[in-house]
Amino acid sequence: MAIQFSTAVRNAMLDAIETSIGTSAVLKIRTGAAPANCGSADTGTVLATINLAADWAAAASGGTKAWSSLPVSDTSADNTGTAAHFRLYASDGTTCGSQGTVTATGGGGDIEVDSTSFTAGQTFQITAWTWTAPNA
Numbered sequence: 001m002a003i004q005f006s007t008a009v010r011n012a013m014l015d016a017i018e019t020s021i022g023t024s025a026v027l028k029i030r031t032g033a034a035p036a037n038c039g040s041a042d043t044g045t046v047l048a049t050i051n052l053a054a055d056w057a058a059a060a061s062g063g064t065k066a067w068s069s070l071p072v073s074d075t076s077a078d079n080t081g082t083a084a085h086f087r088l089y090a091s092d093g094t095t096c097g098s099q100g101t102v103t104a105t106g107g108g109g110d111i112e113v114d115s116t117s118f119t120a121g122q123t124f125q126i127t128a129w130t131w132t133a134p135n136a
Contacts (some may be wrong), residue, residue: 002065002135004129008106011059011062015059015060015061019066022091023056023087024056024091025055025091026052026090027049028050028089029085030083030087031044031081032084033084036054036131038099047078048074050072052072060133063132064133065130067126071114071126077119077123080118083113085099085102112129114127
């Protein structure tokens with residue numbers, strides 16, 4: 001039998017991720033494939049940098065956790081390119097706590113944006129972001 005966790009344990013796991021990354025986290029959306037893991041060096045060009053609110057994610061519920069308020073908008077993309085992955089950093093902007101895929105809305109990425117085609121200076125929106133804890 002595979003290990004299973006109660007919903008309360010799954011919620012605690014998800015809330016611990018936010019606590020570990022910390023308040024005022026920094027999200028960077030990048031081009032290209034993500035590094036092998038969060039301990040590996042950054043890859044790709046930074047297309048957007050978003051300084052998140054102090055309490056950037058809602059409390060986990062039902063074994064899932066989402067950003068506190070969506071959509072999240074950025075009024076000025078940093079560079080031009082095609083978004084493919086993100087890295088979520090502690091407030092220092094260098095300590096990676098999470099990474100994943102970026103797709104257009106409805107594309108099933110770990111983060112979904114209104115368009116993966118970024119142009120420097122453009123406004124864009126993050127339309128979806130939810131973590132689901134394993135082993136229900």
